[in-house]
Amino acid sequence: MTPKLSQIKKDFTESLSQISRFWGFPKGMGAIFAVLYLSPAPIPLDEIVGLTGLTKGAVSTEVRTLARMGLVHRSSKLGDRKDYYEAETDFYTSIRSILKERQNSEFDRALRGVRETLEKLDSGSVSGDEAEIKFLRERLKALQEFFNAIDSLTNAVIKLDKLGISNVAKILNVLK
Amino acid sequence: MTPKLSQIKKDFTESLSQISRFWGFPKGMGAIFAVLYLSPAPIPLDEIVGLTGLTKGAVSTEVRTLARMGLVHRSSKLGDRKDYYEAETDFYTSIRSILKERQNSEFDRALRGVRETLEKLDSGSVSGDEAEIKFLRERLKALQEFFNAIDSLTNAVIKLDKLGISNVAKILNVLK
DNA sequence: TACTACATTTAGTAATTACTAAACGTAGTA
């Protein structure tokens, strides 16, 4: 039995929805990206609505966050008031912008929290058992070093392109 | 005004809870890890309950997933039926096991979905417009290559240790 | 064997997040 193209597309959209959810994004976001990715030409919002089954409101908001992440691009045609959307096809570009996006988020706020805690301990202004303070200082310091390592790794990855990523795996294997 | 140690600990726990949520884990998990990380000795489940304000049931299940991820370790003392928990302090070890954990998850299932879709297209068994099939094949292929790159990158990182991670950032900068 | 001190499971609730429907805003056209 030969499967229909439309079924193939639906399967793919389903897969991307799951992947989206797995990474903590709404599954609708994955679906929207999928239909855009499978479209040879930019399509207007209403068509996304038709293809995904979501409402205009949902598509409107999620397509915006996709655009902010650099995963889709919005464009418009002269003499046509519709907005048209298309998927970014260079994933290495996308990854970079997603990482950037994440860097100035709640995550960073939390990291600053840890840093500030450590500063308080280091400043000696904290009252309490000396041995315990020493212990806490060591633990927090270790955690902070780890965060810093991740941070510089992230920054390095942000600068990578396709060639870079595929080489890194090889290099890491050599390192080991 | 000199802050109290207990306040410092609460702040830290709060920060880790947020970080936990940011990465798609329950905030309770972050809190549990935090109190274990700040404890100089392994502590029993009931004490975690007291320090986090969660119930026994919640701590029981979340501590188990933390253990599966390798972020905490369970131990028991002879002649004592309590289980004791302590935090893994080598984060590089933890990262490895988290990545491993994620590799055989829903995510992988979804990736297989994409692969299978592509195989169907390649096998020529799909009926539909030839030009469109060709287009879809190209797009899916590009996506799959990307996934493969990420996959081998992940595998490489799994093999890394502390030294490795801190070097990688430097190396990546040279690459660029 | 029954009791005690613990951990786990389960069934239900609270909180959060994704989404819908519909009102609203706006830019272009007549």
Added chain:
DNA sequence: TACTACGTTTAGTAATTACTAAATGTAGTA
């Protein structure tokens, strides 16, 4: 100016996820 064709916002609902309370299971001790 009013109308039309679109996008956005908002207020509420559905679905999901995190959590609680309490029943159940279990290993060790008397």
